[in-house]
Amino acid sequence: MGRSSSLKVAVIGAGASGLAAARELQREDHQVVVFEKLDRLGGMWVYDPRVESDELGIDPTREIAHGSLYFSLRTNLPRQIMGFTDYPFDVKERGDSRHFPGHEEVLRFLGDFAGDFGISGLIRFESEVIRVEQVDSGWVVEARSCGSESSVEEAYDAVVVCTGHHTQPRVAHVPGIQKWRGQQVHSHNYRQPEPYRNQVVVMIGNGPSAYDISREVATAAKEVHLSSRKPGVTFSKFDNYPNMWQHSEIAEVYEDGRVAFQDGSSVYADTIFHCTGYKYTFPFLKTNGVVSVEDGQVGPLYKHVFPPKLAPSLSFVGIVARTLPFPLSELQSRWIAQVLSGKILLPPEEEMLADVEEHYRHMKENGIPKHHTHVLNDCGFEYMDWLAAQVDLPSIDEQAKVIYRKLIMFLASQNDGFKDEFDPETYCGRTKQDVVESNCPKKST
Numbered sequence: 001m002g003r004s005s006s007l008k009v010a011v012i013g014a015g016a017s018g019l020a021a022a023r024e025l026q027r028e029d030h031q032v033v034v035f036e037k038l039d040r041l042g043g044m045w046v047y048d049p050r051v052e053s054d055e056l057g058i059d060p061t062r063e064i065a066h067g068s069l070y071f072s073l074r075t076n077l078p079r080q081i082m083g084f085t086d087y088p089f090d091v092k093e094r095g096d097s098r099h100f101p102g103h104e105e106v107l108r109f110l111g112d113f114a115g116d117f118g119i120s121g122l123i124r125f126e127s128e129v130i131r132v133e134q135v136d137s138g139w140v141v142e143a144r145s146c147g148s149e150s151s152v153e154e155a156y157d158a159v160v161v162c163t164g165h166h167t168q169p170r171v172a173h174v175p176g177i178q179k180w181r182g183q184q185v186h187s188h189n190y191r192q193p194e195p196y197r198n199q200v201v202v203m204i205g206n207g208p209s210a211y212d213i214s215r216e217v218a219t220a221a222k223e224v225h226l227s228s229r230k231p232g233v234t235f236s237k238f239d240n241y242p243n244m245w246q247h248s249e250i251a252e253v254y255e256d257g258r259v260a261f262q263d264g265s266s267v268y269a270d271t272i273f274h275c276t277g278y279k280y281t282f283p284f285l286k287t288n289g290v291v292s293v294e295d296g297q298v299g300p301l302y303k304h305v306f307p308p309k310l311a312p313s314l315s316f317v318g319i320v321a322r323t324l325p326f327p328l329s330e331l332q333s334r335w336i337a338q339v340l341s342g343k344i345l346l347p348p349e350e351e352m353l354a355d356v357e358e359h360y361r362h363m364k365e366n367g368i369p370k371h372h373t374h375v376l377n378d379c380g381f382e383y384m385d386w387l388a389a390q391v392d393l394p395s396i397d398e399q400a401k402v403i404y405r406k407l408i409m410f411l412a413s414q415n416d417g418f419k420d421e422f423d424p425e426t427y428c429g430r431t432k433q434d435v436v437e438s439n440c441p442k443k444s445t
Contacts, residue, residue, distance in 0.1 A: 009025050009159070010154075011035070011162055015163075016318075016329055018162035019113060020326070023113075024336070025333070026117075026122070027334075035127045035128075036125050041120065044067065046107060051065060051191060052064060055185045072192075074419055092108070100419035126147075127143045130284055133287075134287070134310065134314075139314070141156055158312070158313040169277075170274075170276050170279045174253055174272070180253040181257065183271040184271070186273075186276070193217045193221070200225070201271045202227060202273065203217070217273075223244075226244065226246050233246060250262070279293070280319070287310065298319055305317070311352065317333055324380075406424075410422050
């Protein structure tokens with residue numbers, strides 16, 4: 001694709017990544033159309049009280065509930081490091097002023113962002129993309145309106161995929177589960193704790209969802225038993241919760257409802273909860289195998305964005321996990337927009353493929369599993385700084401890095417109540433060295 005002052009670009013999804021992409025593409029004078037299958041913007045930040053008929057989320061014929069939010073969900077990151085580079089996530093009048101606000105506040109922030117930058121008018125709501133396929137030098141996007149069986153095809157010069165990765169559940173392998181007669185649920189279909197009142201619940205997972213949901217379910221359930229495959233986990237009781245226990249990985253489950261753990265303990269459970277994350281899925285994307293998804297690896301993708309063989313006309317925003325999602329999406333989007341406008345040139349296809357292979361080789365040598373292909377060390381700050389350099393922006397603010405690293409230290413020493421007790425303002429204006437020194441033992445005098 002040669003230099004062009006204005007390309008017709010389709011953005012798939014109007015969540016945070018799609019909104020960021022639309023703004024950056026518009027800034028480069030591209031003609032942007034954003035496809036969104038919901039009736040409002042916000043993507044994963046739109047709360048949907050419905051749950052799926054298959055609460056485990058594996059039946060392909062089920063009606064899919066797009067949202068994965070539970071009613072009480074608050075952000076895992078403080079608002080001080082969630083904003084865009086030129087649009088901070090400030091406290092608004094009559095808004096949620098907490099450092100870790102609820103999901104309603106995030107949705108409001110994204111709505112304000114879209115309104116202030118004129119993005120809302122670019123979005124086609126209730127328009128589900130069912131096919132994206134390369135034709136000659138461009139792309140065909142086929143979409144249908146909600147409730148309609150007919151579809152419309154349109155031609156585009158480029159497509160940016162911003163559909164997120166919190167819709168298709170990933171389920172744990174549990175020996176004996178085929179004969180187990182209890183209920184199974186994935187966190188995707190959790191909304192409130194009341195359905196689990198007086199139950200014995202086993203919850204698989206060790207991430208933010210397992211942390212939040214286990215403690216909330218414990219307010220209604222008879223017992224909650226957390227199961228983790230993390231090395232070194234042993235059977236123990238939580239100090240602050242009279243009805244919560246920690247176990248190692250599940251060894252086997254039985255027809256009579258018993259759940260046995262590798263640490264030798266066992267319980268009789270009513271429900272097994274899978275807080276085990278999600279799969280990447282792009283059912284609309286037809287690339288004849290050029291882009292594939294296998295065990296959490298989307299690839300090959302140069303710098304987690306461009307498939308070398310289809311670059312730059314096809315790109316992805318928001319694939320990287322465990323990072324600062326809004327700043328990351330903004331940087332990726334600006335890079336894409338400037339590549340499409342010809343301001344930035346990508347390396348040749350062979351060099352991009354070699355870079356991807358080098359990333360895979362590094363993972364293998366360091367024992368990093370395939371499903372962590374898009375999980376970067378230290379919140380991906382080095383990667384985001386690289387992106388910033390490509391588009392002539394400063395590196396990620398040092399203060400944001402300090403706040404994130406201090407949060408990780410805080411979590412390592414104290415879990416319960418961290419969203420109310422951690423104060424990011426304490427670390428404003430501090431350097432990385434300040435944080436390191438503050439956690440070193442003091443020398444006696």
